[in-house]
Amino acid sequence: MDTLVLGLDGGGTKTQLVVAASDGRIVLATAGAGINPMDNSKWRENLEELLLAVSPLHSSIRFAVLGLPGHGEIRAVTDAMDKAVSEYLPIPHRNENDVRVALDGAFLNGPGTLVLAGTGSMVLAKGSEGRITRAGGWGEIFSDEGGAYWIGQLALRRASQALDGRLDAPAFAAALLSEIGAQDRDWHDAMMGWCLSRKHQRSEIATLARFVDRLADKGDETAIAIMTAAAAELTIQLKTAQRLAGHIGQAWSPAGSVFDSSTVMHHMTRMNGPCQPAILTPVGGAVWSALQTAGIQPEDAFAETFTAELVRAFTSP
Amino acid sequence: MDTLVLGLDGGGTKTQLVVAASDGRIVLATAGAGINPMDNSKWRENLEELLLAVSPLHSSIRFAVLGLPGHGEIRAVTDAMDKAVSEYLPIPHRNENDVRVALDGAFLNGPGTLVLAGTGSMVLAKGSEGRITRAGGWGEIFSDEGGAYWIGQLALRRASQALDGRLDAPAFAAALLSEIGAQDRDWHDAMMGWCLSRKHQRSEIATLARFVDRLADKGDETAIAIMTAAAAELTIQLKTAQRLAGHIGQAWSPAGSVFDSSTVMHHMTRMNGPCQPAILTPVGGAVWSALQTAGIQPEDAFAETFTAELVRAFTSP
Known part of the structure; x- marks a missing residue:
């Protein structure tokens, strides 16, 4: 219990959300439409839909990191995104620019x-x-x-x-x-x-x-x-x-x-x-970053296990 | 009388309309907002307002040339502008791209x-x-x-x-x-x-x-x-x-x-x-072009007279 983390990578055309454990196993993986407020007026609904899927797991998630397009660039956009996440994800979390989680994934x-x-x-x-x-x-x-x-x-x-x-x-x-x-x-x-x-x-x-x-x-x-x-x-x-x-x-x-x-x-x-x-895709970077913040040490085979599970999760019929 | 012509130069930020005689005298001069359909959703109202001012002179105007922004570039835009002009200006006229009337004004x-x-x-x-x-x-x-x-x-x-x-x-x-x-x-x-x-x-x-x-x-x-x-x-x-x-x-x-x-x-x-x-500003080019089409020979001093009257018409308090 209480040992899972959540990672989200939001882009212009698609968004991935993953809940994973320190050994790289994926407990929940879901994908949705883009959530860029600059070119998608429905970004809030799309984000809500993804985050609501996580509700049953709230008590098991120690920390979440969300990579959000445009976050940290325009104050009004950043504030609106922070507010929306707080509303739909009432657990400890940190919002970052989506490119930042891509950087964390690439080089850990x-x-x-x-x-x-x-x-x-x-x-x-x-x-x-x-x-x-x-x-x-x-x-x-x-x-x-x-x-x-x-x-x-x-x-x-x-x-x-x-x-x-x-x-x-x-x-x-x-x-x-x-x-x-x-x-x-x-x-x-x-x-x-x-x-x-x-x-x-x-x-x-x-x-x-x-x-x-x-x-x-x-x-x-x-x-x-x-x-x-x-x-x-x-x-x-x-x-x-x-x-x-x-x-x-x-x-x-x-x-x-x-x-x-x-x-x-x-x-x-x-x-x-x-x-x-x-090393990891952007959503993997968000998960990795959440593990770091939660003080959970990823196991040695984390990257291989996570990557294999991610491929399976998002390509299975 | 039937010896007057109408010229209009529509731009992105402003539009000028002039009714003039072959000697360059200006009978009516009025200006309004821009009428570019590409960036002004009120172009039709703005155009209507200008053209309605001409109604009392319809029977005296032999021909009108209107220089319209974007005309001849996108079929749907061209058609919408032609339709609007026909509706508000029920006299013989020709619609052209606004740059064309500027060319006619510059070099006659x-x-x-x-x-x-x-x-x-x-x-x-x-x-x-x-x-x-x-x-x-x-x-x-x-x-x-x-x-x-x-x-x-x-x-x-x-x-x-x-x-x-x-x-x-x-x-x-x-x-x-x-x-x-x-x-x-x-x-x-x-x-x-x-x-x-x-x-x-x-x-x-x-x-x-x-x-x-x-x-x-x-x-x-x-x-x-x-x-x-x-x-x-x-x-x-x-x-x-x-x-x-x-x-x-x-x-x-x-x-x-x-x-x-x-x-x-x-x-x-x-x-x-x-x-x-x-030689003439764009609205002058439209007037000149209308005179040509109407078969009215401009008098020798047309350009000087017209230019002086135009300055007076659009700068008087």
């Missing part, structure tokens, strides 16, 4: 740099003395360079520049029009109309990053240039965070869908050395 | 290139045979390079890069925080919160362009770099439109608030030669 107690490039982008670097520095990740209006939204927006920009004659890239533009189902219409009507009719504009523009990556794999020069520019932006964030932390050249770990791109990985490796795969 | 019947840089940006080039080519101006999501929104967004980006350590520009970042009234708060809370709490996000971010220009005048290198980049983007649009029209090096005319910047004008002139000031 050790130093290291986490480079996140999902819909947005952000870099956190942790020195050996535990201090964490950050670069990037201030939202898609003026930041998030190298993330999937940034890539998708740049793809639309390059396609429009090709279509009105500023750029010589007809194949890239034709492929993009085909991707958004608009090859037989006025291109400006099609492209502007597509953007404006998106229900979730931010995440749907971000989805174009996968299209750009596929084109890059086929050798399209404009697509390669975009993915290479993304790697360059992520590298600037990486090197800035490491310089501020005083740990230039420390191990780095990738997180987020943009790293599914072999073009991005190739350039990141060339500029920053080989990456070190994360 | 002659060839020339209009470079517009207001909140958005766009270039139209007209060859001696009358064919018009266009570059840029496809909206702020993926185009409008060099316009005030583009400048304001880049300013926010550079400030955030300075504040998280990616860029060495502390004075620029401090000035921007002061500009948005946020110098005593967490900078990310302040900047992200400022963007998200804007009632008219697009036009308020665009307003930052004037701040960047003031800093550039004081010698701030980051501000100078941003305004220089804007001039470079506008030059790419200018040269593209001229190349497509087959008239490289033809006279160009500036329009829009971004050209109030001496830094932008300096670089535009250096890269594209001296500009040729517009």
Whole structure:
């Protein structure tokens, strides 16, 4: 009894919640929709639904760590999230930025740099003395360079520049029009109309990053240039965070869908050395961090057991 | 009488309507709020209000030309605007993109290139045979390079890069925080919160362009770099439109608030030669175009008379 911990990793498109023991066994695993208040007006309901599933276990959970998107960035958003968690999770807990739990999962107690490039982008670097520095990740209006939204927006920009004659890239533009189902219409009507009719504009523009990556794999020069520019932006964030932390050249770990791109990985490796795969996924980082706070010593095989159980929990039919 | 024409120039922030005679005399002049359907949900009411003022003159107006923001770009928007105009203005008329009437005003019947840089940006080039080519101006999501929104967004980006350590520009970042009234708060809370709490996000971010220009005048290198980049983007649009029209090096005319910047004008002139000031303002272009369509020959002193009357009409107390 009283020896379990809860970890939650909330993202823009999905959220994972896990209750685990010190040996890595998972007692409860559940997943739900994204809970980013910046682009999901139903984040509170989605969070409530997940946390209510834990109610029967409250008396057995010693501590919970929740990684929440946007937490600690805008005071009003942070306050609203803290309030919602307190309401639905009346047990000892700590709320953190979701990228922080990803960092904890990637390197556990050790130093290291986490480079996140999902819909947005952000870099956190942790020195050996535990201090964490950050670069990037201030939202898609003026930041998030190298993330999937940034890539998708740049793809639309390059396609429009090709279509009105500023750029010589007809194949890239034709492929993009085909991707958004608009090859037989006025291109400006099609492209502007597509953007404006998106229900979730931010995440749907971000989805174009996968299209750009596929084109890059086929050798399209404009697509390669975009993915290479993304790697360059992520590298600037990486090197800035490491310089501020005083740990230039420390191990780095990738997180987020943009790293599914072999073009991005190739350039990141060339500029920053080989990456070190994360020891635990972000939700594992939250669980690990909760164990630390609760003063519970994880058993030696914790990471292997937890990872295997997590895969089973979230892939079983 | 049947010898009057109507011209309208609708923009993002303001709209001018004028009824004039062939000698340049202005019979009616009225101004109202912006009517851009992309960022003003009240565009229809604003347009209705202006057009209703003309009702008593309907029988005397032979033709009307209306320059409408976004017209001809997205079919649904174009259709909605055409429908609204037909409803409130039951006389012969033609609706055009507002940049087209600016081009007509700048060069009357002659060839020339209009470079517009207001909140958005766009270039139209007209060859001696009358064919018009266009570059840029496809909206702020993926185009409008060099316009005030583009400048304001880049300013926010550079400030955030300075504040998280990616860029060495502390004075620029401090000035921007002061500009948005946020110098005593967490900078990310302040900047992200400022963007998200804007009632008219697009036009308020665009307003930052004037701040960047003031800093550039004081010698701030980051501000100078941003305004220089804007001039470079506008030059790419200018040269593209001229190349497509087959008239490289033809006279160009500036329009829009971004050209109030001496830094932008300096670089535009250096890269594209001296500009040729517009003969008539955009609303004058609409009136001129309406006279042409109606087969009414403007008198010799039309431009001088019209311009003087226009200044009087819109500046009298």
